[in-house]
Amino acid sequence: MDELLTTDGLKKIYGTVLPTTAVENVSFSLSQGEFVSLIGQSGSGKSTLLNLVGLLDTPTSGKVILEGKEAHKMGRKERANLRNKLIGFIFQFHYLLPEFSVLENILMPSLIGGYKSDKRLKKFAGEILDFLGLSGLEQKNANQLSGGQKQRVAIGRALINRSSLVLADEPTGNLDTTNTDQVYELFRKINKEFGTAFLIVTHDRGIAQRTDRILEIRDGHLVQDVYNKYLSA
Amino acid sequence: MLSLHIAARFLKKSPIQSLLIVAGISVGIAVQIFVGSLIASLQSYLIDQTLGSSPHVTIAASKEGESIKYEDKLQKILKKDKRITAILPQRTLSILYRKGSESAPLSLKGGDPKSLNSIYRLSKNVTKGSFKLTDNSILVGKEFAKSFNISPGDEIEVTLPDGKSKILKVNGIFDLGARELNQSLVFSNGKLPADILGFSKDQYSKIEIQLADVFTSTKVAKEIDKSFTGLKISDWQVEREDLLSGLSAQTSSTIIIQVFIIIAVALGIASTLSVSAIQKTRQIGILKALGMTDARSGTVFLWEGMLLGLFGTGGGVCLGLGLIGLFQWMSSRLETSLFPVEARLSFIAISAAIGIAVAMVSAIFPTRRTARLDPIEVIQSG
Numbered sequence: 001m002d003e004l005l006t007t008d009g010l011k012k013i014y015g016t017v018l019p020t021t022a023v024e025n026v027s028f029s030l031s032q033g034e035f036v037s038l039i040g041q042s043g044s045g046k047s048t049l050l051n052l053v054g055l056l057d058t059p060t061s062g063k064v065i066l067e068g069k070e071a072h073k074m075g076r077k078e079r080a081n082l083r084n085k086l087i088g089f090i091f092q093f094h095y096l097l098p099e100f101s102v103l104e105n106i107l108m109p110s111l112i113g114g115y116k117s118d119k120r121l122k123k124f125a126g127e128i129l130d131f132l133g134l135s136g137l138e139q140k141n142a143n144q145l146s147g148g149q150k151q152r153v154a155i156g157r158a159l160i161n162r163s164s165l166v167l168a169d170e171p172t173g174n175l176d177t178t179n180t181d182q183v184y185e186l187f188r189k190i191n192k193e194f195g196t197a198f199l200i201v202t203h204d205r206g207i208a209q210r211t212d213r214i215l216e217i218r219d220g221h222l223v224q225d226v227y228n229k230y231l232s233a
Numbered sequence: 234m235l236s237l238h239i240a241a242r243f244l245k246k247s248p249i250q251s252l253l254i255v256a257g258i259s260v261g262i263a264v265q266i267f268v269g270s271l272i273a274s275l276q277s278y279l280i281d282q283t284l285g286s287s288p289h290v291t292i293a294a295s296k297e298g299e300s301i302k303y304e305d306k307l308q309k310i311l312k313k314d315k316r317i318t319a320i321l322p323q324r325t326l327s328i329l330y331r332k333g334s335e336s337a338p339l340s341l342k343g344g345d346p347k348s349l350n351s352i353y354r355l356s357k358n359v360t361k362g363s364f365k366l367t368d369n370s371i372l373v374g375k376e377f378a379k380s381f382n383i384s385p386g387d388e389i390e391v392t393l394p395d396g397k398s399k400i401l402k403v404n405g406i407f408d409l410g411a412r413e414l415n416q417s418l419v420f421s422n423g424k425l426p427a428d429i430l431g432f433s434k435d436q437y438s439k440i441e442i443q444l445a446d447v448f449t450s451t452k453v454a455k456e457i458d459k460s461f462t463g464l465k466i467s468d469w470q471v472e473r474e475d476l477l478s479g480l481s482a483q484t485s486s487t488i489i490i491q492v493f494i495i496i497a498v499a500l501g502i503a504s505t506l507s508v509s510a511i512q513k514t515r516q517i518g519i520l521k522a523l524g525m526t527d528a529r530s531g532t533v534f535l536w537e538g539m540l541l542g543l544f545g546t547g548g549g550v551c552l553g554l555g556l557i558g559l560f561q562w563m564s565s566r567l568e569t570s571l572f573p574v575e576a577r578l579s580f581i582a583i584s585a586a587i588g589i590a591v592a593m594v595s596a597i598f599p600t601r602r603t604a605r606l607d608p609i610e611v612i613q614s615g
Contacts, residue, residue: 047613056522057609077526084524091612095519099242109523111235157523 004164004197005030010062012048022048024220033195037202037211045220046201047169054087054167055079084113088158092170094150096142103138106156128156148179168200184210236529240536243513254505258545259552261498262588265491266553270576272487278572280447286353286409288441289450295465300436319351319443324426329392332381341419343426352443361385362405366422371401374415375408393429495591503595510534510599517603518611531604534596542592546585
């Protein structure tokens with residue numbers, strides 16, 4: 001499989017007076033279309049690692065290579081552009097824009113990327129809405145939706161630019177069991193149908209068991225990198 | 234234009250806040266337009282009242298009491314100068330009016346009636362009788378006529394400088410708005426003083442000039458002085474220094490008032506936009522996480538400033554014009570008429586441009602704050 005993401009000796013230290021090492025010497029690779037979970041306890045450094053590979057944060061040292069591009073050497077503008085093109089984000093608190101409708105929220109990454117809101121783009125957004133079971137809610141304000149619906153809109157937003165990698169940080173942390181199951185089923189469906197790679201941060205081992213590969217982080221170190229078929233064996 | 238679209242949505246999302254800031258800019262610009270127009274109109278009214286019916290530059294012979302020749306060269310130069318609006322070659326002599334035991338010294342000023350009218354606005358300032366001047370007819374001032382109970386059509390006897398008497402017919406009574414002039418000045422055509430003084434056709438006592446812009450008098454006077462020798466050029470800015478300093482003080486105070494209005498408007502916009510930028514930190518962080526660049530996200534608040542500036546200034550221009558209209562309507566209803574307030578298009582355009590520019594400059598602080606915002610700050614804070 002083609003390599004999508006590679007980290008090499010990734011390190012992140014916060015603060016200067018009292019330096020705290022959040023991530024240390026983390027190296028792993030992700031291939032196109034992989035479905036991976038990143039587990040660890042609260043404060044283990046999993047969100048920091050996700051922010052580093054999502055180009056939201058810069059490493060103190062080490063490399064982040066995305067589709068062959070050395071992202072760790074890039075400036076803020078380049079990172080923003082690469083983030084827009086290659087990565088779709090799904091956060092625990094969905095982070096929708098309350099000023100915009102469901103459709104506009106989904107279209108936002110494309111508009112930021114410079115695409116025109118034309119018929120073709122709207123048709124694709126409509127397909128995503130259908131796929132996510134959100135048809136009929138296009139013009140609703142993002143604030144008028146339930147928690148599960150909001151998270152599905154956030155998923156739609158992560159898909160609109162046909163990103164090769166979706167990074168999800170505790171995406172079901174605020175959802176009930178039914179909604180959690182629905183969201184994971186959706187992730188799987190997207191992974192299979194669109195070939196999108198997923199890196200899902202969770203502290204729930206039960207959820208992690210449903211992914212193909214599990215990365216475990218403890219005190220900032222990557223302590224386990226196993227494929228699920230070996231776990232179940 | 235995504236930044237503009239986002240800016241418009243941010244403003245629409247908080248309608249009360251947006252309306253308040255638009256109202257704030259509108260009031261500031263309206264006050265700016267109204268106060269500016271009021272003071273500018275007051276100034277031009279004062280200038281008109283004090284200098285409108287008097288010469289701005291006077292050309293006389295360098296020796297006191299001597300006459301000057303209004304030669305072709307001087308005529309050409311004066312007539313060619315576009316800054317000059319009126320030229321009055323005039324002859325002046327002192328005469329004495331006696332009635333019983335009372336007497337009054339008068340200054341008789343004679344010139345071409347059309348030229349006299351162009352400087353002293355006799356067609357407007359003659360309040361009784363006719364402003365027309367025929368041979369041996371004169372126009373007298375309001376105070377003089379009142380003192381000696383003189384009416385248009387009356388004939389008065391005056392003593393000339395050589396001691397001889399002459400009968401003159403009063404055609405009209407003028408009011409130049411200055412008591413001293415109304416008491417002592419008498420107008421006649423140019424022939425009457427020429428005959429008395431024995432002046433030739435091109436011989437005059439003085440040449441009086443009026444200018445389109447009264448404040449160019451010193452420059453014009455200097456230029457004439459350079460071109461001719463043996464002439465004494467005087468201008469109102471030197472002769473009436475007190476009036477000039479009063480007008481200058483008024484101009485300075487107007488500028489100070491307008492600067493403070495602009496500062497107040499700028500602070501209002503800057504503070505509101507800053508609050509708005511803080512309120513929208515989360516949204517800006519999300520947009521940046523989705524790939525919006527620092528520069529582009531910063532322009533959201535520049536657009537907000539622009540939109541607020543445009544709507545606020547538009548409202549301010551309408552409100553300002555409304556206030557001027559209200560002032561005009563009120564002054565027309567009052568018994569004592571106030572000075573007319575004129576809404577000058579150029580001043581309104583400048584005020585509007587300042588309003589928009591101030592709104593945009595006020596947006597710089599939130600724009601910079603937004604540009605610096607790191608999306609991780611928002612994502613980590615949850």
